[in-house]
Amino acid sequence: MTLQERDKEVIWHPFTHQKNRKPPMPIVKGEGTLLFDEDGNQYIDAISSWWVTIHGHANKYIAERLYKQALTLEQVIFAGFTHEPAVSLAERLLPILPNNFSRIFYSDNGSTSTEVAIKMSLQYWWNNAESTVDRLPLTAIDGERSTVNGQRKKILAFNDAYHGDTFGAMSVSDRSVFTLAFHDKLFEVLFIDTPNEANIEELKATINQEGEAIAAFIYEPLAQGAGGMRMYEAHWMNKLLKAVKSHDIICIADEVMTGFGRTGKLFASEYMTEKPDIICLSKGLTGGTMALGVTACTDRIYQAYLSDDKMKTFFHGHSFTANPLACTAALASLDLLLKDECLEKIQWITAENKLFATKLSNPESRFPIKNIRTLGTIIAFEIDKGKDEYLNDIATTITQKALELGVYIRPLGNTVYIMPPYCITKEELERVYETIISIMFE
Ligand SMILES: Cc1ncc(COP(=O)(O)O)c(C=O)c1O
Incomplete structure (x- = not known):
């Protein structure tokens, strides 16, 4: 049996409609901003796995400290x-x-x-x-x-x-x-x-x-x-x-x-x-x-x-x-x-988000979106389609499209947001922004 089939038999996932649920994606490894599935595909975790992994996945320094403590x-x-x-x-x-x-x-x-x-x-x-x-x-x-x-x-x-x-x-x-x-x-x-x-x-x-x-x-x-x-x-x-x-x-x-x-x-x-x-x-x-x-x-x-x-x-x-x-x-x-490098990175993401927000809010861009807002490393907006609510089904479609482009986001209904790990690279952040734009243009 595959991991997904075994999961289906025994697991009840959080915030997940159980009937007709989509099989969850098996993740076998994380590294920095990236998550890897069992087929070797990689995804930028643009929401820090529910807003937690501020230094990315499987951070070596944290892991080594943990290992030592576990033996003590x-x-x-x-x-x-x-x-x-x-x-x-x-x-x-x-x-x-x-x-x-x-x-x-x-x-x-x-x-x-x-x-x-x-x-x-x-x-x-x-x-x-x-x-x-x-x-x-x-x-x-x-x-x-x-x-x-x-x-x-x-x-x-x-x-x-x-x-x-x-x-x-x-x-x-x-x-x-x-x-x-x-x-x-x-x-x-x-x-x-x-x-x-x-x-x-x-x-x-x-x-x-x-x-x-x-x-x-x-x-x-x-x-x-x-x-x-x-x-x-x-x-x-x-x-x-x-x-x-x-x-x-x-x-x-x-x-x-x-x-x-x-x-x-x-x-x-x-x-x-x-x-x-x-x-x-x-x-x-x-x-x-x-x-x-x-x-x-x-x-x-x-x-x-x-x-x-x-x-x-x-x-x-x-x-x-x-x-x-x-x-x-x-x-x-x-x-x-608290390292300068990380604090500077936070300021850099903040500035990049602001730039991206101006791009999105350009009246000529004609994106079907509204309420573009940023605060530090968070950027969010609503897709102007259907009701403004958590149960808006567009969330699933957006998540799926983004995954196909190698980016993981999980909108709250029609509210799309990005909240990346602070270790995200310039290329990765650009890729996330481009993914959002290409989905919105469709
Ligand atoms: C502001 C705030 N408070 C509390 C919680 C609950 O945290 P947890 O999911 O770890 O129980 C969350 C989770 O998203 C949150 O965003």
Whole structure:
């Protein structure tokens, strides 16, 4: 049996319509920007395999560090024990994060990093509540009240947000195809639009009205990924964050996608002067080599957990919390990312994207596309055909055509985007742009 036939018998793939699904492509090797299939064909991975492989595939430096660590310590329980890679990584991350963060909490992936952030901020208010009576488990009735003796319970989030697939993460994400089957199980969230010149005063008014009941505000800074690569401006976000912060609302920046250079700066939060109290990281954290999540918080949050009362413990953890291999991969990835060569490469991709955007938006080009936008190493636009939605079938056609031309992209419905590994060469990036153009011209 071929690998595809064996796969068909035993595997259930993510985000994949199971009936009549196309056989998945067997990949036998990765090298830098390239993926190789079993017939020897090669493809430029222009979306960094779901936005994670920032240094490309099978990076030798990361692999060698991993091998050494695997022979030293591969895993150890992280309650009551510690180890060098976890501490070193926290020590290296804290000074480069976009605020005075004081603690690193490890988990397994992007969804758990946001799940942890939501729980951490809700329990912050619970720990700080004035009366111990109100720290008893919530009843359904309590749940309907948004504030009890200083304990805030509401969460604020953006329309079109995507923060992951676990229940807390789904609750703070847009109500969409990803969450439809679970709507009655998701907790209530106050959703607002991303800010712009036209709506900023209205948004501020909503915040001022609801502010004292809101525990936390979770947002993908400047680029909303799975919700359709939607971008919004730092200027208006800064104004919104100011209003949010004036009510002591905990700001959670979900930089799972935008972190580690994606937007042209190390973290997208650097574009704003108003900084988050909690930041969520994953994806590029390990250079895409291992699964790892980080939730970092400021001392304000951490202090709420420093108590003689054992009930104020953060009762959360995962078997693989701070896995030594994953932390080692992250340390190696940071070494590569912070080299001048890599930082310059990020600026180069940013500039190339801007040039390509002007080419696409030239009125004489007559491409059937709209909303061309770029932010750092991300470029996105919509194909002006069918509905603007995730289920638009054009995604499959585009992916197939691009593969035939040796490029892998995976549009979100009719939203096409490129998010390449930073090691992409000039020739490879040109090839990706040319592929997009040739598909659009057909
Ligand atoms: C902004 C953001 N948050 C959270 C997640 C969830 O991450 P994971 O898929 O690792 O659970 C994603 C994944 O795409 C994301 O883009």
